Amino acid sequence: MDKRKKIILAEPRGFCAGVDRAIEIVERALAKFGPPIYVRHEIVHNTYVVSDLKAKGAIFIEDLADVPPGATLIFSAHGVSRAVQDEARARGFSIFDATCPLVTKVHVEVAKLAKEGYEFIMIGHKGHPEVEGTMGQLDVGIYLVETVEDVARVQPAQTEKLAVVTQTTLSVDDAAEITAAVRARFPQVREPKQQDICYATQNRQDAVKLLSGQVDVVIVVGSPTSSNSNRLRELAERSGRQAYMVDSADEVRAEWFAGKTRVGLTAGASAPEVLVQAVIARIQQLSTIDVQTMRGLKETVKFPLPKGLKLAHEAQAAEASPEPAPATPTVTAG
Known part of the structure; x- marks a missing residue:
């Protein structure tokens, strides 16, 4: 470099x-x-x-x-x-x-509407475990579409009660395009009150859109099986930038940065920060390079743990405390 x-x-x-x-x-x-x-x-x-x-x-x-x-x-x-x-x-x-919990929200919505006689169109990737889990909430009456073209092939048993649900880790833009096709073909379709794509997926995609306008090349830290990481790489490419996805710092190649002066770096929602720091260290081995973090949304969402997983020291602390510990506030980001 x-x-x-x-x-x-x-x-x-x-x-x-x-x-x-x-x-x-x-x-x-x-x-x-x-x-x-x-x-x-x-x-x-x-x-x-x-x-x-x-x-x-x-x-x-x-x-x-x-x-x-x-x-x-x-x-x-x-x-x-x-x-x-x-x-x-x-x-x-x-x-x-x-x-x-955001996937569970989709499951609950599917179960509730199914009892009311609804059938479903699910926008998602065939074979992804989240899609299999959501579609597996029902025995029949749920149709998977991956593209706009798939929408034309859906043949529901009835159209009076038809709802659309979405895999939570899709491209926001792709999901919107497919949803529009569903709406055009089935004008009465019921859509979620809040979109199924999760806040974290949307926030990371929004950040990559901003990032891509400031850099020459984008590196996404994430594993090949990670849907949301793949969507980040695709989004950077659509923005006109060369983009690469790496599972570890060992996969970083010096030739990616030839003639490039500004490198964008992000990570999918399942990639730990330790991998990001390792990628930074690898790039810094190749050249003298400064690091800065772009301004962006700070996420403060926290989901509660299932009952029965409190550890012994926590239980002892709770027993010794005269006042119950306040619940961790949850703030919806994005």
């Missing part, structure tokens, strides 16, 4: 409240019950996070048959189908649900 370059960090970037909560659930379960703790699917889509939790005693599985009787089982942040929930209960596992 040439000298006198600058890294501009997106704000916000990295972990969201749902990811923080999911990881904390696994770590608390390990601390309270001891390893092994079984997790259905990767807790979040990040190689570093999953490897770190494996080293601490978490075992990630896809088939519940791989979990021994009486074990502690955690559902991943992406959510699971009703069939998986029923099977887990039937097998008698001790269950903690790390499903992101």
Whole structure:
């Protein structure tokens, strides 16, 4: 790399409240019950996070048959189908649900409207665990669309009661375009009161749009399986910038920065800040480079943990305290 370059960090970037909560659930379960703790699917889509939790005693599985009787089982942040929930209960596992509350909100809406006779169009990526979990809330009456072209092929049994729901980690712009196509074909379609795409996904995409106008190249820290990380890279490319996604600092290549003076750096909602700092260190090995953080929204959202995961020292502190600890305020960002 040439000298006198600058890294501009997106704000916000990295972990969201749902990811923080999911990881904390696994770590608390390990601390309270001891390893092994079984997790259905990767807790979040990040190689570093999953490897770190494996080293601490978490075992990630896809088939519940791989979990021994009486074990502690955690559902991943992406959510699971009703069939998986029923099977887990039937097998008698001790269950903690790390499903992101914003995904759970979609599940609750689907279940509520289904009782009222609604069918659903779901905008999302086939095979993604969140999509499988949401579609698995119903046995029939939910149709997946990935593109505007897919909308023309949907054949619901009726159109008087039809609702649209969305995977929470989609491109905001893509989802809006597909939703418009759904609305054009089914004018009576019911849309969510608040969009299903989560605040963190929207905030990170908005930040990348701003970032892309200030830099020559964009680096996104995130794993290949991370939907929201892939959307950030695509968004930077649509903004006319070269963009690369890296799972670790080892993947950074010097040739990406040839002739570039301003490097944008962000991270998907499942990528920890330690990886961002490692990427910064790697780039600084290649050249003298300054680092600055662009102005952006500070997220203060925090989701409560499931009951039963309070650790021993917390329980003792609560018993010793004459006053109940105040609840952590939750502020919706973005």
